[in-house]
Amino acid sequence: MTTMTLAKALNAGLRKAMEDDDKVVIMGEDVGTLGGVFRITDGLQKDFGDARVIDTPLAESGIVGTAVGLAMRGYRPVVEIQFDGFVYPAYDQIVCQVAKLHFRSQGRVRIPMVIRIPFGGGIGAVEHHSESPEAQFVHTPGLKVVACSNPADAYVMIQQAIHADDPVVFLEPKRLYHSAKADVDESAPAAPLWQSRVVRPGSDATLVAYGPTVSTCLDAATVAAEEGRSLEVIDLRTLSPLDLVPVHESVRRTGRLVVVHEAHVTLGVGAEIAARVTEECFHSLEAPVLRVGGFDTPYPPARIEEAFLPDLDRVLDAVDRTFGF
Amino acid sequence: MTTMTLAKALNAGLRKAMEDDDKVVIMGEDVGTLGGVFRITDGLQKDFGDARVIDTPLAESGIVGTAVGLAMRGYRPVVEIQFDGFVYPAYDQIVCQVAKLHFRSQGRVRIPMVIRIPFGGGIGAVEHHSESPEAQFVHTPGLKVVACSNPADAYVMIQQAIHADDPVVFLEPKRLYHSAKADVDESAPAAPLWQSRVVRPGSDATLVAYGPTVSTCLDAATVAAEEGRSLEVIDLRTLSPLDLVPVHESVRRTGRLVVVHEAHVTLGVGAEIAARVTEECFHSLEAPVLRVGGFDTPYPPARIEEAFLPDLDRVLDAVDRTFGF
Amino acid sequence: MTDPVFGPAPERAPDPELVQLLTPEGERVHHPGFDADFSAEQLRGFYRDMVLVRRLDIEATALQRHGELGLWAQLLGQEAAQIGAGRALAPQDYVFPTYREHGVAWCRGVDPVRLLALFRGVDQGSWDPAEHNFGLYTIVIGAQTLHATGYAMGVQRDGLVGTGDPERDTAVVAHFGDGASSQGDVNEAFVFAASFNAPVVFFCQNNQWAISEPFERQSRIPLYRRSHGFGFPGIRVDGNDVLATYAVTKAALQRAREGQGPILIEAYTYRMGAHTTTDDPTRYRLSDDVEHWKLKDPIARLEVYLRRNGLADDDFLAEVAAEADALGERMRRECHALPDPSPHDLWDLVHAEKTAELAAQQAEYDAHAASFEEVS
Amino acid sequence: MTDPVFGPAPERAPDPELVQLLTPEGERVHHPGFDADFSAEQLRGFYRDMVLVRRLDIEATALQRHGELGLWAQLLGQEAAQIGAGRALAPQDYVFPTYREHGVAWCRGVDPVRLLALFRGVDQGSWDPAEHNFGLYTIVIGAQTLHATGYAMGVQRDGLVGTGDPERDTAVVAHFGDGASSQGDVNEAFVFAASFNAPVVFFCQNNQWAISEPFERQSRIPLYRRSHGFGFPGIRVDGNDVLATYAVTKAALQRAREGQGPILIEAYTYRMGAHTTTDDPTRYRLSDDVEHWKLKDPIARLEVYLRRNGLADDDFLAEVAAEADALGERMRRECHALPDPSPHDLWDLVHAEKTAELAAQQAEYDAHAASFEEVS
Ligand SMILES: Cc1ncc(C[n+]2csc(CCOP(=O)(O)OP(=O)(O)O)c2C)c(N)n1
Numbered sequence A, B: 001m002t003t004m005t006l007a008k009a010l011n012a013g014l015r016k017a018m019e020d021d022d023k024v025v026i027m028g029e030d031v032g033t034l035g036g037v038f039r040i041t042d043g044l045q046k047d048f049g050d051a052r053v054i055d056t057p058l059a060e061s062g063i064v065g066t067a068v069g070l071a072m073r074g075y076r077p078v079v080e081i082q083f084d085g086f087v088y089p090a091y092d093q094i095v096c097q098v099a100k101l102h103f104r105s106q107g108r109v110r111i112p113m114v115i116r117i118p119f120g121g122g123i124g125a126v127e128h129h130s131e132s133p134e135a136q137f138v139h140t141p142g143l144k145v146v147a148c149s150n151p152a153d154a155y156v157m158i159q160q161a162i163h164a165d166d167p168v169v170f171l172e173p174k175r176l177y178h179s180a181k182a183d184v185d186e187s188a189p190a191a192p193l194w195q196s197r198v199v200r201p202g203s204d205a206t207l208v209a210y211g212p213t214v215s216t217c218l219d220a221a222t223v224a225a226e227e228g229r230s231l232e233v234i235d236l237r238t239l240s241p242l243d244l245v246p247v248h249e250s251v252r253r254t255g256r257l258v259v260v261h262e263a264h265v266t267l268g269v270g271a272e273i274a275a276r277v278t279e280e281c282f283h284s285l286e287a288p289v290l291r292v293g294g295f296d297t298p299y300p301p302a303r304i305e306e307a308f309l310p311d312l313d314r315v316l317d318a319v320d321r322t323f324g325f
Numbered sequence C, D: 001m002t003d004p005v006f007g008p009a010p011e012r013a014p015d016p017e018l019v020q021l022l023t024p025e026g027e028r029v030h031h032p033g034f035d036a037d038f039s040a041e042q043l044r045g046f047y048r049d050m051v052l053v054r055r056l057d058i059e060a061t062a063l064q065r066h067g068e069l070g071l072w073a074q075l076l077g078q079e080a081a082q083i084g085a086g087r088a089l090a091p092q093d094y095v096f097p098t099y100r101e102h103g104v105a106w107c108r109g110v111d112p113v114r115l116l117a118l119f120r121g122v123d124q125g126s127w128d129p130a131e132h133n134f135g136l137y138t139i140v141i142g143a144q145t146l147h148a149t150g151y152a153m154g155v156q157r158d159g160l161v162g163t164g165d166p167e168r169d170t171a172v173v174a175h176f177g178d179g180a181s182s183q184g185d186v187n188e189a190f191v192f193a194a195s196f197n198a199p200v201v202f203f204c205q206n207n208q209w210a211i212s213e214p215f216e217r218q219s220r221i222p223l224y225r226r227s228h229g230f231g232f233p234g235i236r237v238d239g240n241d242v243l244a245t246y247a248v249t250k251a252a253l254q255r256a257r258e259g260q261g262p263i264l265i266e267a268y269t270y271r272m273g274a275h276t277t278t279d280d281p282t283r284y285r286l287s288d289d290v291e292h293w294k295l296k297d298p299i300a301r302l303e304v305y306l307r308r309n310g311l312a313d314d315d316f317l318a319e320v321a322a323e324a325d326a327l328g329e330r331m332r333r334e335c336h337a338l339p340d341p342s343p344h345d346l347w348d349l350v351h352a353e354k355t356a357e358l359a360a361q362q363a364e365y366d367a368h369a370a371s372f373e374e375v376s
């Protein structure tokens, strides 16, 4: 049991995965000597060499495309995209190649690739450094998509993602990298990667979140509790596949659901959850599923990003509204 | 009034737009001498010259990226992406540049670009030629997205899109290019571009579609009518902004809604419509909004694409299910 | 780094020069860098390959005309480029093709019927890449050049470059077209290959056309010089000359296997047919051009050479012709017999580990399909 | 096509040669291709520009340290490259910068406070590109090179190339870094520029580093030769020599304006500071290296030259220093005074024509915000 930040937990998880399987290679911009701009790969090139921790030329399509080739040769590439907003040059390789090779080849070709993306806002950055591109990957068959929200999960989930034989887009809430500290028990039994989890039980309404908004929702639940309202909070963890079993179970009890993410509301993951939960729990719902997310504008300049991002007030406001129907 | 195919209507619309404004330029692969692989730009290079109808090198990012520069110089580029599946190399330019320049510049830079994409399946093609990538553009603030479904709309909408000062992703149902024939009245007053339209009134349930699935839904309504069920069919026409006014109005009457598109169900446009309509018409809905779409698998080999695509049976089946709640 | 075979470093490269060992008239010429001796058997082998591959192509085109295939991408005119490139491979080498590499597929032992299945719309490629060391056809132009480069980086990590053991040292080939050379991916592949000195041979068939666009739209200098800007050699070979293509590719592969890094080969050839069966080249090119290139036919020149030098007699030619007939007959027969896939299987193919989500959608589909079977 | 200024065609380009007119020691040297005469006023102007721009950079760095900016991308060491490039422009020329072109912005008359606003997080660029013929900073590396190429294609269509009228003929500059040279977009820009012979000058500041990655990761040959693979000339200039950078850029722009097409300039320089204020270069590079480059300082060498030749006296230098102090003071003052944007405006900025959808979301936000104002 060690107390560590999310960044350190990911670093430890990557290290463990590299020790366990020498086919694991890390690729990306500045991941080697520097250890990544967020230091997630700190020390790995020193310990595993530059054949396994590869500083690549500055071309995201090139990184993902060559990782495909390495995967076809039996390697398990873990690709770092430096910031969410820089994944788009690699989009074609991800959507048309990474996602489709298994299907195209009828399972003969496997692409056990992990694409790590530091995502989300709240770090006061310039443009393209605060995006939440997950919906686009969830919409793409052939990809799996997960998001961690705390150090303990991060440590385990990154290893599970690397171990998976399918390509996984691995979303890391960058604003928590160096702030979220928690105990990580390296020997604890791991929860399955493809499962959501109730992180705070409650009975009046349900909040669903993932990545950086899990803590927002937990805060909201604390405040609501003071006001006598009991909110259940679910950390999705896996976005594709979506594990809505605990959500359905919860909504059948609470009758009210609010989904919270930083991605733009329109066609964010919340839209899919709203559609599915409504279909599944139609007669249990006391109110429509409401969504709190980034507005349908480009990500704004940093000085007003807090207004753009879902916060405690907007979450509680949405909860209130579900009681108004 | 002339009877023409969808392909000819687009060709006529493009020609008209080029005559009206000499800043309109057409760019793409094979759009010049060949007139495009679907002949949508047939004859335009001959008549307007190769400075205005530009056969480009084979690089989609290059096409869209140089079109951005042309737009900044005062031109109105109309870019052809040869097939839906080939838009992804240009994704970064579309999402990070085309969509954001107006916002980034606080309105000082306008990108009046049209990105034409022949989309959807049903033509028996090989991989990447039958995709429906629209949801990803709808999720991107800064883009507008429309889809035509018939020759008369196509003729008008392409001109309106070119005339608009914002970037427009213009989706063309390629399987209807040479099959859908209809009267086009070049002098008829044009409906606003950003409006959906009821294309068949009905009272028992509502079908919402766009592009190629409009005709599927009209067929379904015909069959349902024979069975004594009256279905209202709405052609969305505009996906971003979404004009749900007629949908809300309709659902308040019918209490039942099925959304039909070829895109994958998960996080397809139907998810957003389900979420919004449920929020807006919660107490009018007799059943959850149901969605019929492409499955959540990659687009399959042509010999089984008909099973993958929404058809009359799956639409009617979904309608039946809305009566089962 | 002056290379004994490919000549001086890029910046001092000589003027464009087409490596040629067999002229269009069937005359054997010599080249200082690539003078190989070919055995009679080898030459007859090239001839047989080219004739069979041309037949394969003609047969598939006919099958498309008869509605048996949705599409076919013809290789007519590019037989020498593909057989030369394909026969130069060692078994352990790995090839990343485009959608037109039927001749290379042939050399790698992929059954032509597998190609038909893809273009019929039965599947998206049903050979086992690992069995043939031949990847699936890639339709997004240029994407596979990065896969090839990454695969070659894997070969390096496996320690299979420069060991000196000809059975183990491995090279990778990335095929692409003149049009594809404009794609970012291809140029990024050049960057990565140079940066990591990866054992990859970039093999560009410059068939002069990218659908309707002439090569000049993509580059104003000969394409083989593109690599000079990235710091590795490029060379232009007569792609209608199977001997030259073979010799140049073989040397390039050897160089890569030895650890000397990437190289670009521009096989200068011509797309004699349409882009695909849906294309109509009369809309954009002169038949004069096509006639001109007919005189450079890759098979005819080798046939002249074989006959003139007594390396092949009528019997041999008749034998090959009969073999071609048999191949055509088998392709027709087996194409008709190709079973359609079952929609039920779609959900099994998405992932290595099927998700509950997809299993549910599959069950829903099965129930829906069953309801129809009951009805009918 | 032998070019009188840039020398023979790419394939016969001479060995790497750094165009230099002023040595690190402040000695004026001569170059056959680029021998320009500089007036005393011009030289003092360069000096003043560089000093002020360096101060701008130091001031902004300090403001970041004091928490006034979220980030700053330093140009320290690249003053000559940027002032040389910026001062070579004609008013009608158009520039597409990266995120580090503060010196070029200066030459284009963009108020440094506008740069602070961007890095403070107040906006994403608030100068009017059309007013300054200077685009907004582009953060996605390489993307702007395509915009520049397209813009240049627009200039061609406007008939403003090769008219012979120096007030009208127009060129476009695309700035990018050594790291960006690996991006597909940059290479596609080369393809398009060559294919359409667009009047664009690609200006690469090779500052040896892409964050922590040394230039050698991107290319194993000098970068100016990249363009040779695309069929247009490339040239390497001493980017710490403002005279040479100015002369080479001026000639390149003139060449483009005349209709001779694209060209690549590699300004060979060094990033003396961190990548940005969040970077820690001690993790990846030796201070020896930095010390070595300190001896090549672009300002010091010009100062030596000016003094030694009696072109500037103490008064002039004091004047410039005072001007720099005033600039610094103004930047601090105006940075503090920059007003935060209003979230309400977000929805007005998305489109030229605001949609009903966005108006509704804006109204919802306003109501939500108002509910809080009532409370407080
Ligand atoms: C990214 C992408 N864009 C467009 C296409 C459509 N397309 C298919 S083949 C082709 C021409 C390719 O020309 P070339 O690379 O010369 O190869 P060739 O067909 O001549 O063998 C085009 C534009 C595609 N397959 N992929």
Ligand SMILES: Cc1ncc(C[n+]2csc(CCOP(=O)(O)OP(=O)(O)O)c2C)c(N)n1
Binding pocket: A029, A058, A060, A082, A086, A089, D100, D139, D140, D141, D176, D177, D178, D179, D180, D181, D207, D209, D210, D211, D271, D275
């Ligand atoms: C597409 C993309 N990928 C990654 C980044 C992150 N990033 C910002 S600057 C930079 C290094 C760029 O180096 P170079 O092009 O040499 O320019 P320099 O910073 O040295 O001026 C990187 C990797 C980015 N901005 N855009």
Ligand SMILES: [Mg+2]
Binding pocket: C177, C178, C179, C205, C206, C207, C208, C209, C210, C211
């Ligand atoms: Mg070609």
Ligand SMILES: [Mg+2]
Binding pocket: D177, D178, D179, D205, D206, D207, D208, D209, D210, D211
């Ligand atoms: Mg740099």
